[in-house]
Amino acid sequence: MKKVLGLGIIGIVLVSIIVMVFTFMNSSSVSKLSIAEVEGQKVLVDEKGEVVQLRGMSAHGLQWYSSILNENAFAAFKNDWNANVVRLPLYIGENGYAKNPEAMMEKMIKGIDLAIANDLYVIVDWHVHYPGDPNHEDYAGAMDFFKEISSLYPNHPNIIYEVANEPSERGDGVTNDREGWLKVKTYAEPIIKMLRDHGNENLVLVGSPSWSQRPDLAADDPIDDSNTAYTLHFYSGSHSDGHVMNNAKYALENGVAVFVSEFGTSESNGHNGPYIEESDEWLDFLDEHHVSWVNWSASNKYESSAVLMPDTNMDPGEDQVWSDEEITEAGHYIRDRLLGK
Known part of the structure; x- marks a missing residue:
């Protein structure tokens, strides 16, 4: 086994034991998620087969806003x-993981442990942002990263x-078409296979071209995995003309699960708004x-999208x-929606 983040095999084993003990002492009551067809649509279900909808918050970049990683x-x-x-x-x-892998991994593990301790599902987000092709050499550490996290948990x-x-x-990313989706698919498949080969049945989310606005492309050529969903990202002030929502409808109508991870x-751009009427239309849908x-973002950044x-x-x-x-105006709105108001 290669050293990971400066730890040899003994160090990895010790960390794994510590994490497992922590997890046992703070056992979660959440149910393992899977994808099933219910009334003609692929949705998330729990271990009893009951439909589950996750709703919550996304942190901002952990290299900037890691102070959100606290128990309170x-x-x-x-x-x-x-x-x-x-x-x-x-x-x-x-200035994220590629530059500071040990520090960023510590933050990720801290966040995961806090989520588990508070009975929250936690999305481990490999944040492909710039460049836009997940196959780019900048993201060469993806496989090792997911191997490590899945071995710790x-x-x-x-x-x-x-x-x-x-x-x-x-930045030499992927095109907004079938060819672009094939590049994403080719990147994701071996990671998913690795997770499954090692016994990890967890839900996997895969992005799509055009800033994860094209789950319709994935629906036409999905990954051969029964517990993979395709992400849709939107911002209410920029994506309210129906085009992106139609992509989501197409994906749902053509046999894949959709998950709005952001x-x-x-x-x-994070500014202006909040666009309440447009947000209502989206969230009602x-x-x-x-x-x-999942709403962006749980931060105090000086932008109107922050809560x-x-x-x-x-x-x-x-x-x-x-x-x-x-709490910002956007934050009050999101909190009210989470509370069902």
Whole structure:
């Protein structure tokens, strides 16, 4: 076995034991997820075969906003916001994992453990952003990364693997067509095979061309795996003309599961809005079709898509509640939707 993040095989074994003990002591009550056809549509179901819709929050890039990784914040999202899933975006570039693998892996493991301790599903997001081709040499560590995480948390029911965030045309990326999808598919298949060969039955999410707006392309040529869903990303202020929603409808009508692993109430640049009416239309559609959704972002970044006000402490304190004044307009909207208001 190769050394991973400077650890030899003994170190990896010791870390695995520590993680497994931690997991046992903080056992999760969540159910293992799978994909099944219910009333003619592929949806998520639990171990009893009952339909499950995940709804929750995505952190921002962990290299910038890792202070969200604290017990009080995760408890707040679980108990005060009624979320059942969190997403951990591991940027590879932009001073992320490729530059600081040990530090970024520590952050990812911390986030996973916090999610498990708070009975939250957790999306392990290999954040393909720039360049837009997941096969690019910058992302050469993907296989080793997913091997390590899956060995530390073997077949753990809380974990969802997102193997390619947003394939796109940026920086010698993938084209917005069938050829572009084939590049994404060729990248994802060996990772999924590795996970399955090692006994990991976890739900896998795969992005699609044009910033994960083309699950319709995946529906026409899906990956041969029964527990893979295809992500759809949208921002209400930029994707309300029906085109992206029609891509989702096509995918659902043509036999694949769709999972919205990232959406914002702003425009796609993170600014302006929140676009409440457009967001309502989108979330009503997703709820009607039992499509899971995760909001961007659980951060205090100075942009209208963030749910916390700039400079707000991302640790809400021992009461595990952010005050109304600490939550943005977008944050109040998302919290209300999570609470079913």
